[in-house]
Amino acid sequence: MSTTWITETSQVTRRWTTDGIRQPWGLGVAIIQPVIWLLLFGNVFSSVATVPGFGADDYMTFLVPGILMMTVLYSGAWAGTGFIDDITSGVMDRMLTSPVHRSSLVAGQLVQQLGLCFVQGLCVLGIGWLAGASYDGGILGMLVALGASLLLAAAFCSLSSAVALLARDQTALIGISTIIVLPATFLSTALMPASLVPSWVETVSQYNPLTWAVEIARTAMSPSVDWSVVATRSLWLTALAAVVAWWSVRAMRTYQRSL
Amino acid sequence: MPTSPDYAVDALDLVKTYPGGRGRPDVRALDGLTLTIAAGTVHGLLGPNGAGKSTTTKVLTTLARATSGTARVAGHDVVREAAAVRRSIGYVSQGTGADPLLTPRENLVMAARLRGLSRSASTARAGDLVDRFGLTEFADRGAGKLSGGTRRKLDVALGLVGTPSVLFLDEPTTGLDPEARSAMWAEIRRLAGEDELTVVLTTHYLEEADRLADGLTIVDRGRVVAAGSPESLKATLEGDTLSVELVEPDASLVSSVAGSVALLRDVSVHVEGPTGRLVARTSDGPAAVGAVISALQAAGIRHGAVGVSRPTLDDVYLAHAGRSWTSSDVAVKELAR
Numbered sequence: 091m092s093t094t095w096i097t098e099t100s101q102v103t104r105r106w107t108t109d110g111i112r113q114p115w116g117l118g119v120a121i122i123q124p125v126i127w128l129l130l131f132g133n134v135f136s137s138v139a140t141v142p143g144f145g146a147d148d149y150m151t152f153l154v155p156g157i158l159m160m161t162v163l164y165s166g167a168w169a170g171t172g173f174i175d176d177i178t179s180g181v182m183d184r185m186l187t188s189p190v191h192r193s194s195l196v197a198g199q200l201v202q203q204l205g206l207c208f209v210q211g212l213c214v215l216g217i218g219w220l221a222g223a224s225y226d227g228g229i230l231g232m233l234v235a236l237g238a239s240l241l242l243a244a245a246f247c248s249l250s251s252a253v254a255l256l257a258r259d260q261t262a263l264i265g266i267s268t269i270i271v272l273p274a275t276f277l278s279t280a281l282m283p284a285s286l287v288p289s290w291v292e293t294v295s296q297y298n299p300l301t302w303a304v305e306i307a308r309t310a311m312s313p314s315v316d317w318s319v320v321a322t323r324s325l326w327l328t329a330l331a332a333v334v335a336w337w338s339v340r341a342m343r344t345y346q347r348s349l
Numbered sequence: 350m351p352t353s354p355d356y357a358v359d360a361l362d363l364v365k366t367y368p369g370g371r372g373r374p375d376v377r378a379l380d381g382l383t384l385t386i387a388a389g390t391v392h393g394l395l396g397p398n399g400a401g402k403s404t405t406t407k408v409l410t411t412l413a414r415a416t417s418g419t420a421r422v423a424g425h426d427v428v429r430e431a432a433a434v435r436r437s438i439g440y441v442s443q444g445t446g447a448d449p450l451l452t453p454r455e456n457l458v459m460a461a462r463l464r465g466l467s468r469s470a471s472t473a474r475a476g477d478l479v480d481r482f483g484l485t486e487f488a489d490r491g492a493g494k495l496s497g498g499t500r501r502k503l504d505v506a507l508g509l510v511g512t513p514s515v516l517f518l519d520e521p522t523t524g525l526d527p528e529a530r531s532a533m534w535a536e537i538r539r540l541a542g543e544d545e546l547t548v549v550l551t552t553h554y555l556e557e558a559d560r561l562a563d564g565l566t567i568v569d570r571g572r573v574v575a576a577g578s579p580e581s582l583k584a585t586l587e588g589d590t591l592s593v594e595l596v597e598p599d600a601s602l603v604s605s606v607a608g609s610v611a612l613l614r615d616v617s618v619h620v621e622g623p624t625g626r627l628v629a630r631t632s633d634g635p636a637a638v639g640a641v642i643s644a645l646q647a648a649g650i651r652h653g654a655v656g657v658s659r660p661t662l663d664d665v666y667l668a669h670a671g672r673s674w675t676s677s678d679v680a681v682k683e684l685a686r
Contacts, residue, residue, distance in 0.1 A: 180444020
């Protein structure tokens with residue numbers, strides 16, 4: 091990583107961050123959405139915790155890691171929107187004819203998305219705490235949970251960017267959101283423990299990156315952390331994020347070849 | 350490949366095809382285009398919509414890759430030395446290069462930073478360009494709220510951030526009102542006066558090419574149909590252009606009647622809806638006017654104004670591409686529908 095690459099990437103990050111801050115509506119929705127989920131699911135499903143075999147003491151403590159990961163998933167699905175805007179307006183053409191690394195254009199935008207996800211994650215943890223969730227894992231547990239959410243976010247933001255660059259169409263991103271994200275939510279342990287879902291869902295959920303991230307966060311924030319779960323799931327998430335990020339950089343080059 | 354450093358652009362036999370999609374044949378946007386542009390000049394790529402001007406620009410700016418053929422820009426190969434080309438050029442696309450949520454100044458600073466200038470150098474460069482393009486009043490407002498003409502100035506300023514030796518302007522005045530257009534022309538003329546800057550300009554406005562360009566390449570259907578200075582291109586056409594406005598014309602009848610007038614040559618008739626135009630070349634304008642009017646009236650053909658003019662680039666285009674500017678532009682729009 092040369093210093094040029096770092097300068098370029100940080101400039102790209104800075105640009106998207108400024109853009110984000112100047113669209114207060116988008117930022118507001120990004121913060122309010124997880125809060126609504128947390129309070130809504132927390133109330134609607136609160137009796138689930140009393141079902142025999144649930145395993146945890148209260149639903150809010152169980153729910154926070156799930157909502158944390160759902161939030162970055164839904165947020166990440168839209169990460170590619172900025173690239174589509176740039177392609178439509180002509181900004182992308184100017185970038186691609188300037189001596190900027192293609193990987194900086196992708197990485198800089200990813201860093202901004204991760205920053206947004208981090209802020210969202212802090213809000214989820216804060217609101218969850220106010221709503222009565224307990225974080226027995228302490229600061230370290232919360233940091234591990236946030237770290238897991240960023241790994242998941244890296245994979246999904248990159249997926250969205252790659253699809254945006256290949257399809258160049260907003261509706262394709264709506265497709266990701268409805269075809270992948272929604273089923274992924276229900277085929278995971280985000281809202282329901284594995285012991286309470288049909289066995290086929292349990293099997294599928296074991297291969298779901300959302301489940302991996304939720305498992306990391308749940309154990310990290312529990313009184314007795316299972317570090318082997320944290321280590322293995324983190325490894326899988328890192329590998330996934332690396333592969334998809336690499337794909338999104340390739341998508342940038344594919345986009346240029348299509349011109 | 351040895352190349353003369355006097356050429357800012359040296360392109361040989363460029364071909365670019367795009368997949369037609371859904372079983373349709375491939376679209377051949379460039380069909381063996383060869384082009385040289387002398388350094389330090391303003392060069393116009395002129396042609397109707399869809400002629401291949403923008404594709405040529407995209408290949409020369411490394412944005413798109415030609416299917417075959419080679420091109421050197423500022424002495425560097427556009428494929429093998431793409432990074433060196435990108436450092437030597439500025440590109441102003443048909444869209445906007447500016448982020449609408451950033452201010453003009455922020456856009457300029459970021460562009461400079463991305464080209465490797467230090468923070469202080471970038472701020473200074475942005476300040477210079479803001480002054481030079483008269484953007485001071487707008488420099489710290491959202492770029493998305495600028496008027497068309499001001500935004501276009503910002504686009505050109507963004508193209509110049511890296512002090513390029515070749516500046517590509519793709520249809521810089523399309524969509525601008527007449528006032529903004531003449532302001533942009535003045536800007537381009539000023540750029541032309543700068544040392545060692547080559548401006549490559551695509552346009553489908555004949556007047557724009559005529560006024561701004563030192564050299565012209567007329568492009569049609571992905572090929573070069575004529576090249577030279579505007580004056581030399583017009584001078585290749587001998588005599589004057591005679592044109593007659595027609596009302597509900599019968600094209601074949603008009604052609605045969607006009608063809609029988611001995612003073613006329615290169616007769617063509619263009620019909621657009623209920624009206625039409627007869628265009629021909631003549632070496633004796635005044636005499637030809639009388640002869641044409643009597644021939645048309647004798648045949649009972651209704652006509653409007655009859656005029657004689659010095660050759661224009663429209664005539665050059667007609668002579669080389671075999672059809673008139675206006676009619677080919679219309680044809681392309683119909684295809685696009």
